[in-house]
Amino acid sequence: MNYSRNEKFWIVIQLALLFVFSGLLYYDLNKRLDAGDGKIIGTITFKQRTVQRKYSSRVVWEDMEQSFPLRNRDSIRTANAADAEITLNDGTKINLSENSMILLNLDDEKTNIDFAYGSVSANSSDSQSPSKISIQSGDTAVTVGSGDVKLSKEENKELSIAVQKGEAQVVSSGKESLKIGSDEKAVLGAGSEKIEIKKSELKLVSPSDHSRFFTTAASVPIQFEVQKDSSLSDLKLEVSNSSQFKQTVAVQAITDKPYSLSLKEGIYYWRVLSGKEVSIVRKFSVIRNVPVNLISPGNNVKLKSANENAYVSFSWTKNDLASNYKLDISSSSDFSSNLQSTTSVTHSLSLSLPKGKYYWRVGASVPQGEVNTRSYLNSIVSSFEITEEDKRKPPTLFNPAHKSSAYTALVEKKGLPFNWSKDSYSLSYEFFLSNSSQFDSILLQKTLPGNFFELKEKLKPGIYYWKVIGKSKEGIESESSSANSFEIKDIQSFRSFSPESDANYSLPEVTANGVSFSWEKLPFLGNYQLQIAEDPGFTKQLKPSFGANTKVIRKDISAGLYYWRVFFVNESGETLLSTKEQSFVVRYLPEDPKPYSPKNNIVLADTSKSVLFQWSRTGALQYEFRLSKKSNGKKTEILTKNINENEYSYPESGTWENGEYEWSVTSLGEGGVKSKSVVSRFFVGESTERNISGSLVEGIGAELIYPINGQIVNLTHSSSIRFRWAVLPGIKKYKFSLSDGKKEILSVQTGKPEYVLNKLDVLDSKEFRWTVVPLDGDTPSSEKSGTFRVELDAIKEEVEVLSPDVQYGE
Secondary structure, three states, rough: OOOOOOHHHHHOOOOOHHHEEEEEEEEHOOOOOOOOOOOEEEEEEEEEEEEEEEOOOOOEEOOOOOOOEOOOOOOEEOOOOOEEEEEOOOOOOEEEEOEEEEEEEEOOOEEEEEEEEEEEEOOOOOOOOOOEEEEEEEOOOEEEEEOOEEEEEEEOOOEEEEEEEEEEEEEEEOOEEEEEEEOOOEOOOOOOOOOOEOOOOOOEEEOOOEEEEEEEOOOEEEEEEOOOOOOOOOOOOEEOOOOOOOOOEEEEEEOOOOOOOOOOEEEEEEEEOOOOOOOOOEEEEEEOOOOOOEEOOOOOOOEEOOOOEEEEEEEOOOOOOOOEEEEEOOOOOOOOOOOEEEEEEEEEEEEEEOOOOEEEEEEEEEEEEOOOEEEEEEOOOOOEEEEEEOOOOOEEEOOOOOOOEEEHHHHHHHOOEEEEEEOOOOOEEEEEEEEEOOOOEEEEEEEOOEEEEEOOOOOOEEEEEEEEEOOOOOOOOOOOOOOOOEEOOOOOOOEEEOOOEEEEEEEHHHHHHOOOEEOOOOOOOEEEEEEEEEEOOOOOOOOOOEEEEOOEOOOOOOEEEEEEEEEOOOOOOOOOEEEOOEEEEOOOOOOOEEEEEOOOEEOOOOOOOEEEEEEOOOOEEEEEEEEEEEOOOOOEEEEEEEEEOEEEEEOOOOOOEEEEEEEEEEEEEHOEEEOOOOOEEEOOOOOOOOOOOOOOOOOEEEOOOEOOOEEEEEEOOOEEEEEEOOOOOOOOOOOOEEEOOOOOOEEEOOOOOEEOOOOOOOOOOEEEEEEEEEEOOOOOOOOOOEEEEEEOOOOHHHHHOOOOOOOOOO
16 A cells, blocks of 8 residues: 555654653553652561552552662552561561551651551561660550560451560550560450450470571471470470461471471461460461573574674573572583683673683572571573674665666656665665676765665666675675666656557447556556546546556446546656557447348248348448358358348349248447347248238238338327228237337237327337237237338328228228
């Protein structure tokens, strides 16, 4: 499809807007929220799965990464099966379990934590200069100095407070504060003003609360240890993956021996029970370390370079637990020689390397065991090779095509566009134009940044040659392309193919198949306008055809002489070239004639009389009449004659030979156009049947009385025509019909030997045929017909001419 310049402009504008807004949407979805210059109060020192942060001035939550800084009045929340550890600037550690949310609000005197739901613990026992921590949950405030306190709360349910180290003060609904000591826990029911404080006699030793076990194995053995009190018996250990212990992983009676349990990756909770006594709940995690996957370059990939060194882009998958990555590159698969190690905090890196084969791996610095010591966990080993670049292929020339033509009229107005294939190695291209196939004399040489060029210089008519050489960034040239030739023609028109000048078509052929117009395709963008006119000045034009195709079929053409031409219109609507004017003729194809007399297969008994051959008028200029005799399977032509009228009498003198005869008639139109030939036959010979008018013996027909055959009927003083025929004995009904030679106008039945026609509006100055057929009786009968003409202006008397052998019947 060809677009106008205006359409192309709007398409470019719309595409540009699409790219701009798509980029803005991508940036908006992926950008990090800006917190401005808010004070940093701590960092995320550990996260597992989804942990999100919301600034106080924002309503949008964003995902957090490990080591992200935290600012005052940030809100933090964790998703299902998530875990997070926050380390404040003073060393205080805050741990959030899954499905928990807090808001950090620090001032100069203490750290305020607004606790919404879930489970949160604050531990400042290891801090060098801890500040007071105040955890607010609804109307309840828990304040702790140097110690370890844990709060748990489900929505609209009781608040549980457990102190594992130090001392905490609890104030609920503004009442007097209560102290909760080490290994004590308190429960505040929803809507209750009373706080119950209990001393836990069941002391848990290991694993410690919020401890993490890192492993590369599928599972890790966890050692459980409890400080037993001699007053307690029937101690039972419960391990669950739910903080509410809805479903337990293991239940084990505690003996004097330590208990070990092998657990897969996940988050676990454990406690000890003795009768109705329940210990504080502790949480620990088993985290599996997985090596990163190498992405690029792929294994066994060959990288081609035209230079001694090549930049190689390395990338690998991200590990959320990794603090940094170490990229190892070596020329040996065991990394024993030529080892090159590079550390990166991102999961991609680019390095310049000389040609050769290399092996590479990536180690992720991840925590190991329970003490969080870090070591590098290496990926699998992958290899790649940097080789010499293959010999570069030459550019492929597109336009102008080899041995194509261009026209001076178009080149001067639009220029001559050149284009060729583009490759990733070529930074520029050297363009050559010459009038010699050997490029002995260079007419034009240009260095071009792209794979196209538009020649504006005027070229003289003749044959030209062009070629292109690609150049890399380093100036290395490709092989030269093959040379294409094109011809500049100094003409102001282009060729038309069909219809050829003075071509002839018949109207039925045009109606069925149409007239096919075709012309030369020009190597330029634009459209073609086909003009068809009834005069050489093109003042009486048919509807024009407009489009990019070089072939059009038109069926809307009637009979006549026509002239046609084609204009080439460029994208700006300028008419640049045209074809020469050509003419063609659509001729009317005459109607097939209909034989009237003698009728098909009739027998003529009298051999001495001439036979009157009659057929329908078709409007043809002439009729071709043929007569032949058939004998012993052979046909001998007797006569071929062009006749102006629709009847012919033969022979003028002489007699007929007995036998079978065949006659045909063909309508002849302008330019010798013929209709189909209509063939009929008759027989000449003796017959025992009654002969009517000395010619027909196939049956008795009513003799026509008025109007006589060929009579001109005057209607100046008449308002009707009275058709009359002779009475046949025994016949009570006749069929009267009237036709104009092409179709039947009237058909009626009457019991009288006459019919009065009052509908004169069906008649005009043409010739008409009227027919009478007897419809009953014992005697065989046949139709009789005659012709007449109507004269509206002639003043003549009606004359009734009766056959001397026929009288009127009563």
